[in-house]
Amino acid sequence: GENVEQHPSTLSVQEGDSAVIKCTYSDSASNYFPWYKQELGKRPQLIIDIRSNVGEKKDQRIAVTLNKTAKHFSLHITETQPEDSAVYFCAASMGNFNKFYFGSGTKLNVKP
Amino acid sequence: GAVVSQHPSRVICKSGTSVKIECRSLDFQATTMFWYRQFPKKSLMLMATSNEGSKATYEQGVEKDKFLINHASLTLSTLTVTSAHPEDSSFYICSAFTSGSTDTQYFGPGTRLTVL
Numbered sequence: 001g002e003n004v005e006q007h008p009s010t011l012s013v014q015e016g017d018s019a020v021i022k023c024t025y026s027d028s029a030s031n032y033f034p035w036y037k038q039e040l041g042k043r044p045q046l047i048i049d050i051r052s053n054v055g056e057k058k059d060q061r062i063a064v065t066l067n068k069t070a071k072h073f074s075l076h077i078t079e080t081q082p083e084d085s086a087v088y089f090c091a092a093s094m095g096n097f098n099k100f101y102f103g104s105g106t107k108l109n110v111k112p
Numbered sequence: 113g114a115v116v117s118q119h120p121s122r123v124i125c126k127s128g129t130s131v132k133i134e135c136r137s138l139d140f141q142a143t144t145m146f147w148y149r150q151f152p153k154k155s156l157m158l159m160a161t162s163n164e165g166s167k168a169t170y171e172q173g174v175e176k177d178k179f180l181i182n183h184a185s186l187t188l189s190t191l192t193v194t195s196a197h198p199e200d201s202s203f204y205i206c207s208a209f210t211s212g213s214t215d216t217q218y219f220g221p222g223t224r225l226t227v228l
Contacts, residue, residue, distance in 0.1 A: 034216070049216070089156065097143065097144045100217065102158075
């Protein structure tokens with residue numbers, strides 16, 4: 001089955017700096033890669049996603065890049081704010097109602 | 113956006129009892145729902161895939177007789193933890209797909225189960 005690895009496990013940045021979280025996956029059949037933000041005690045919320053036919057996607061301060069050859073994808077947050085502090089999870093799926101495999105999560109702390 | 117609810121949000125039970133958790137899609141029909149378990153400060157672990165009208169598909173290592181899943185309608189899936197033990201204490205989250213999207217899943221708020 002699919003194996004998703006995520007790094008780093010914790011990340012501390014100063015407000016205004018950029019944050020990068022990286023994930024790798026093992027199954028080349030995976031073609032959908034969402035990122036979720038989970039605040040303490042709350043449900044995961046989709047913040048951005050990318051499909052395998054695209055190399056990069058951007059939404060305001062958040063961007064995701066995908067390298068299919070190397071089987072890795074990354075989340076980039078620019079101009080970080082304290083409210084960006086949360087746990088971020090990457091995931092991989094073959095899409096079309098198929099199951100999702102999650103990374104181990106990254107706890108991001110943005111210091112004011 | 114799509115809304116998924118879970119009930120109860122928190123439950124405390126005695127060892128040996130059974131607990132039922134409901135997952136509902138409130139404003140859409142969910143052909144497929146997933147059940148996850150999340151340990152403190154850990155990632156989401158997929159337990160099973162629940163398809164309406166058919167038996168759930170369990171992940172390796174998840175006991176199907178321990179965690180009974182029923183997907184009775186397009187808006188409701190239930191997870192029953194049978195003969196619960198303290199090691200079953202965890203945060204259980206369901207997710208569902210909207211009928212208009214084959215990729216995006218929406219999560220319920222989760223259920224905190226504590227077995228004494």
